[in-house]
Amino acid sequence: MWDFTSPRKVIFGEDALEYLSELCFENVFIVTDPTIKTMHLEKILAQLGDSKVTVFDKVSGEPSLDTVKDGACSMIEAKPDVIIALGGGSVLDSAKGMFPIYSQPDILIDGLSPFEVLDMRKKTNCILINIPTTSGTGADVTWAIVLTDLSEGTPRKISLANRELVADITILDPVLTKTMTPRLIAGTGMDAMCHAIDGYLSTWRNDFSDALSLHAFKLLWNNLPIAFEQAKVGEVDFAIREKLHNSATMAGWGFGNSQIILSHSLAHTIGAVFKIPHSVCIGAMCWYSLMFNQNYESERICDLAKLVGYTGTAGEIVTNFVSSFKELLLNLELPLSLLEMKVTEEEFQSNLEDLIAFAENDSGTLSNPRSIAHDDFITIFKCVFEGKDIDF
Ligand SMILES: NC(=O)c1ccc[n+]([C@@H]2O[C@H](COP(=O)([O-])OP(=O)(O)OC[C@H]3O[C@@H](n4cnc5c(N)ncnc54)[C@H](O)[C@@H]3O)[C@@H](O)[C@H]2O)c1
Ligand SMILES: [Fe+2]
Structure with a gap:
């Protein structure tokens, strides 16, 4: 037996970002990196009405476990009802890594197994929306996260997987790739x-x-x-x-x-x-x-x-x-x-x-x-x- 896992919705095409304005969120947590924050964050904020917004913009390329833990701490404090990941694969993977920690702060994220039942959405009443800005990784729809483990001498990439990491919604707006x-x-x-x-x-x-x-x-x-x-x-x-x-x-x-x-x-x-x-x-x-x-x-x-x-x-x-x-x-x-x-x-x-x-x-x-x-x-x-x- 095998199964096919996919986000609930994929919104695509020019102006796809406008879909955000049709949703109603009280408390938004945006994960991004400094470059994308400067280039594209405004376009997202313009769609969010008067929702409370917290921005975590400290993601760097090929993100480390430490970045994920750092972002998760801010997320736990902010208690969002939606996480929006806006960026390339590094940002998407970071947000996907933060969500399980938000739902279960004592989880050992580097030991995450594909068979673990996380129940993240039920525990937090929160969903994940991915908005990729590179035409690239596909991390917006995969159930894998690639992180860099810097804890030992030589840096090592670790791949973690769990089907609950798949986003609820993916928004593909080509306008973001213009830059x-x-x-x-x-x-x-x-x-x-x-x-x-x-x-x-x-x-x-x-x-x-x-x-x-x-x-x-x-x-x-x-x-x-x-x-x-x-x-x-x-x-x-x-x-x-x-x-x-x-x-x-x-x-x-x-x-x-x-x-x-x-x-x-x-x-x-x-x-x-x-x-x-x-x-x-x-x-x-x-x-x-x-x-x-x-x-x-x-x-x-x-x-x-x-x-x-x-x-x-x-x-x-x-x-x-x-x-x-x-x-x-x-x-x-x-x-x-x-x-x-x-x-x-x-x-x-x-x-x-x-x-x-x-x-x-x-x-x-x-x-x-x-x-x-x-x-x-x-x-x-x-x-x-x-x-x-x-x-x-
Ligand atoms: N989870 C998965 O399934 C999966 C699959 C493949 C790769 N990955 C991981 O994804 C990461 C790489 O992601 P990536 O290749 O998308 O790059 P990235 O997210 O690391 O971004 C690379 C650079 O491009 C910039 N950038 C992103 N979008 C831009 C835009 N629209 N305009 C201008 N600059 C932009 C970023 O700010 C950054 O400086 C790696 O860590 C890789 O291991 C994950
Ligand atoms: Fe790849």
Whole structure:
């Protein structure tokens, strides 16, 4: 038996933010970061009438457990009846981490299990509304949280999951993405594309996640390069931005109800150890993951490639698709290797053992279509460091 978890409502399209004015809240708690506060908070406040509003704006990129605990303390004091998370994946994950602590202050958040009954809504009479500002993580609809644990020597990314963490309402308004830089569009768009690919290739895939992953992949492949080129010359085409924004959420829905694979095990690990933002490293890690898995999941990789116009024998399609994927990364001006991400040989060698240990324990390794041995990880990480093809 399996189940598909999703928010109660997804509001989308230009002016979707106006939906907030149709709701009636007494006490609103907004979680955001300093950049988004400056750029977009006013647009939310304008929809909230005379509700009491508390703003927690201390979220930083790749948020830590400490940030979540800090925000939860303010939340407990404010006693909101709605939490609004306004920002990229870092903000959304932080708010999703604060809500269980608000409902149960003595909970050990880093030990949160998928099987725990939290009853957060009943205990607090509060709901969660997610408003993503990147076309990106899909964290607005997933039941996972990715946080950085700084309590031990080497920073480590931990993924926590519980179905109650899924938002009640997600609001997708492409107007919020107008301020994204070309670099952010490229990186977060590749994160979404990687979610679509992972969701389709993971061993936990199912009919429902397949449908979402495939359509999201097609929309992202066709629209991301255009949005990036337009943004470089200061152009914003809202029809294209809307496709990206919707498909990032669809991809989140897909992988959130399937799983991630090797790409994310690698990205989580190097992201935490070398402090590289997820959006900067995930595209390249998806390319390594495709190379490692290509002979084990060729039929499914072919499905993806055919959807965006590749023809020929199965072998030709897979080879051409994987090499076009690398081209896409180059066109989006994203780095391909740890060297290009400014990691030195010394830093790499001194952290190699931790990298392998963390990647082996990441949930993406468990659901990767090809099993990954310890020695495979050594070779994979060496390729990732130098930017070399994986050919075994
Ligand atoms: N929970 C999940 O299912 C899931 C899935 C994938 C990634 N993640 C996590 O999400 C985090 C990354 O999120 P992200 O890639 O969205 O980036 P982010 O939230 O870290 O934001 C990156 C930067 O972009 C800025 N930004 C955000 N929206 C903007 C906008 N519209 N205009 C201008 N600047 C904007 C932010 O202020 C920040 O400085 C990582 O911690 C990653 O591990 C979670
Ligand atoms: Fe991701």
